[in-house]
Amino acid sequence: MNRTIYILFLFIGIVFHTYAQTDLSDPASVRISGSKEGYYITTDNKVVSGIKIMLQNNVLRSQALIIPHQINHDSQTFYPDEIIEYGYINGIKYISASIRIKDKEKKIFLEEIFKDKDFTLYCYADEEKDFFYIQEGDTPLQPVNADGENYRQLLREKAKDCPEIKRIDKQKMKVERYSLIKMYNAYTKCNTHLFPRFRIGVTVGAGLNKPKYKNVDYSYDVSASFSAGIFMQIPLDDKFSFHPEINYLYTDNKNGKNDYILDKKQRDRFTYEYERQSIQVPLMFRCSFNFMTGKFIPYVELGPSLDVWLSGQETPYVDGEYKGTRGYRKKDVCVFLYGGSLGGGVEYKMTPSHSLYLGFRCNFTTGVRADEKRENLHTYMLNLSANF
Structure with a gap:
């Protein structure tokens, strides 16, 4: 009973607090579902602002302005011949205009895409x-x-001094909102980065690794790793691309340590060596900041990663010598690891067709080896790549 009363008073308190935070004398503080603050300008140039305007799809916005009932304004619908302009506080703006559509003169609201x-x-x-x-x-x-x-x-008249104007001229343009805006930015900013190309190249990397097994009485510190391979960069739009790689990865970690009692009188020092040679396949989705001009373009990337074992084992040593004592013998590492990668870096555009990439990537993979022990492998690599 007491708990029910407590919950009831808590609920009343929350409602009261929310109501107290709403200043009914301020129209902007009154929430009307499906609306946003805006303004409109009448045909006699009177500006009415600080009101809520209904949010509609682009088609309906071009036909009428709908204002819901609120403290400082009655519900009302305006058509293009009744006002000259309206807009929202986020910058979306419409003007009243007469245009010819399908051989008919029509009075409508035009959305302003941009203005220079x-x-x-x-x-x-x-x-x-x-x-x-x-x-x-x-x-x-x-x-x-x-x-x-x-x-x-x-x-083209605005980009007379752009040295890349011929290349921009060759780019296809659709009469669609996104394409028209992109072409405007390309010409006015002389930015050819907005038209990425398919690329193929080579990559090398060096960094650190840390293997880890669950339910074992030893652990590894970090050690060195090396990789080399090829990549493709397949543009998806002006900033996103699919970036798959096929890399040879070499991992050798001799820092696995633990004490193990071989008999009652002697304590020997066990060390473990983890060696793995594999084919690593990161399937990265890359976002490049191609809206930036200049030769240095940052990027971030994220995607799944696969790792297929070629050779290598986990080997225990006693006092630096392999003895295969008490079942502590060489064991194959996990054949197949899977997981994800994330990273970032910068692309240096040497020419419109050739680039160098310097990036850092973290790769986290896991799998189960033959003895049913779960194997985790984390690598942290600094990569240098170049495309052909």
Whole structure:
């Protein structure tokens, strides 16, 4: 009973606290589901701000502005001939305009995609497709052609001093929001990093390893590892790529230690050596900061990793000599390890086609060997790569 009363008072307290934090005199503090704070401008240039505006999909936003009932404003719907502009506090903005769609004049709201000192790009979201328009200063709106060439020509004029303009000209452009924005950034910032290429190259690495077994009476410290292999980089878009590698990995750790009593009178020092030669296959998904200009491009990566044993064993020694005492004999390490990798680094673009990569990667894999002991192998590698 007491517990029920306590929970009830706790619930009332939470509700009261939440209510006390809401200032009903401040419209911005009143939450209306599916809405966001914004503004609108009437046809006589009166600005009404600090109100909640319903969030809708792009098609509905192009047709009407819906304002829900709130303390400082009645519920109301505005159409393009009733206001000249509206927007949200996150920067999304719509203007009222007349355009010709399918041989018919139509009054709609156009979304402002971006605006620079020379022109503005707008979008009208129809139920079938998006239509884009350019406005230079106060000149009439011009539709972006089906092939986008009038838009590209406008961008070329802004990029006359770009030494990479010929390469950017060769890139395909779709008359779609994402593609138009990307092309604008490429021309105006002279940034060819936004068009990554398929690449293949070589990689070498050096670092540390730490093998670990569960349910054993000894452990390993860290030791050195080396790797060498090849990689591919397959672009997925302007920043993400699939980056698989096939590496030969050599791991040798002689730092496994423990004391074991061979008989009642003598305590000998056991040491363990872990040696593994394997093929390691990291399947990385890489995010490169290609919006940055210059020759140095940072990246981060994450993905699954596989490790297939080629040779190597775990060997116990007594006073530095292998004796195979009391069942402590050489044992094969785990044939198949699986896990994940994560890392990051920087790409140095020597030329548009050739790069050097310096990165650091952590690899965590696990598996079960023949004697049913779970084997974990952690490697921490500094990698240097170059593409052809």
